[in-house]
Amino acid sequence: MSNETWRPPPVLLTVDLVILTLRSSSLHALLIKRGIYPHKGEWALPGGFIADSNEDIFDAARRELREEANLDATVLHLEQLGAYGRPDRDPRGRIVSVAYLAIAPGLPEPEAGTDASAASWRPVEEVFSGHVRLAFDHRQILDDGLELARSKLEHTSLATAFCGETFTLTELQRVYEAVWGFELDPRNFYRKVQAVPGFLTPVGPDRRPTKGRPARLFRAGPEQVLRPPMMRPVPRTGNEKER
Amino acid sequence: MSNETWRPPPVLLTVDLVILTLRSSSLHALLIKRGIYPHKGEWALPGGFIADSNEDIFDAARRELREEANLDATVLHLEQLGAYGRPDRDPRGRIVSVAYLAIAPGLPEPEAGTDASAASWRPVEEVFSGHVRLAFDHRQILDDGLELARSKLEHTSLATAFCGETFTLTELQRVYEAVWGFELDPRNFYRKVQAVPGFLTPVGPDRRPTKGRPARLFRAGPEQVLRPPMMRPVPRTGNEKER
């Protein structure tokens, strides 16, 4: 169907980042206010073009994470979400974006990056139920990133990526509650996380002081895959009382 | 970091397809023997460049599915696997591939496509345990596609995409067994699929004749998400008797 002289059309490649973290027990995503032409002034996911033809896409994601969010990718969870390539997604031309999901523990205040006039952690609940408009197809990407995070919380140890090096059971429970949007029973949560081999490793005799009884500390265990899984309480998607 | 005149480097975009089907109760993938330069003569996933700057990536996957595998994408399950963009993955230059996973029911014999000197369904077991070399990073892509299929069999109705319009419980069980590589107990399988609301819809009084008692027929039900999930018997990954 193609002849000998046909050459495939070149495209430009960007990476976009869905960076999630917990701030005061609620889920936040890092957004930037665009400082340049397409969608200038609108909120968008941090990201940018690959730097040169030899830059690996994953490396580009790490670089953007550092440049735009001032986060060290070597200690962060970072995984690919997918490629977004609708032909009309960017007015500048054919630009395909490879999106990454990053999970950050702490709360380093964001810095405005190169192309951003502002960067800030926004509650995802506000972005969705409120009416924050996102540039390009970034709403879709954020949505997909959230669903991936929600899903991976069930059967992987991803939740620990939201926590620091060590954490308490209550902190871990807050992660599940914030990402899933459900309150969990602390007694059942306690029983379930303890029952998964390799999920959590107790840390010495140290305890974290609180207003009440000090809490035991844990760190992420060796197991990446949770069996049995931590299942989400209710529906995953819409209708299920039917049939 | 970039100055005003800097322009991002263009890349070329391909789509590659992991097409899975069942042939005589064992899992097969469609592979082509490359007929042109890079890795000529080696086995590879079907795929090709996007046709022009206005072609949507998903449409390109559908097109390749038709051109290279003679399959009608409108009735097939087709979903994105991810983007593969290691800088050295293709000797022709910077070529990023967006991989798709396709699930086909029937057994239409493949046709050699444009750039392929041969196309054939190969048992995936042979590709992995045997030593079929795959071109580019296609082994990785096939691996990822397989794992996605295995995983989605657990909590979605993807298994029905391997079957025709209507199917028997035994046929559906063969899908799970072939993809997971485990034999399942027919009695427990029967109980579990029946217990998931919306998974299967019985089809009239029709039965499929066999050598023994004729089997009831079902079609895929309305529910895409399986609750409770059909969980894989053993380990998902390596070590779990520890701790």
Add this chain to the structure above:
DNA sequence: CGAATAGTGTCTATAAGACATTATACT
């Protein structure tokens, strides 16, 4: 001692795993 938070047990319902028998068709 009272307030605050952590840590744990028990009972019940639902789902999983192992296992054997009955049903319907064909020859």
Add this chain to the structure above:
DNA sequence: AGTATAATGTCTTATAGACACTATTCG
């Protein structure tokens, strides 16, 4: 009748969900 395959029940074990009390620290 014999063979082949489908359909289904029961018992036991594991996990999930609901729920309430005890433990440790601080002021």
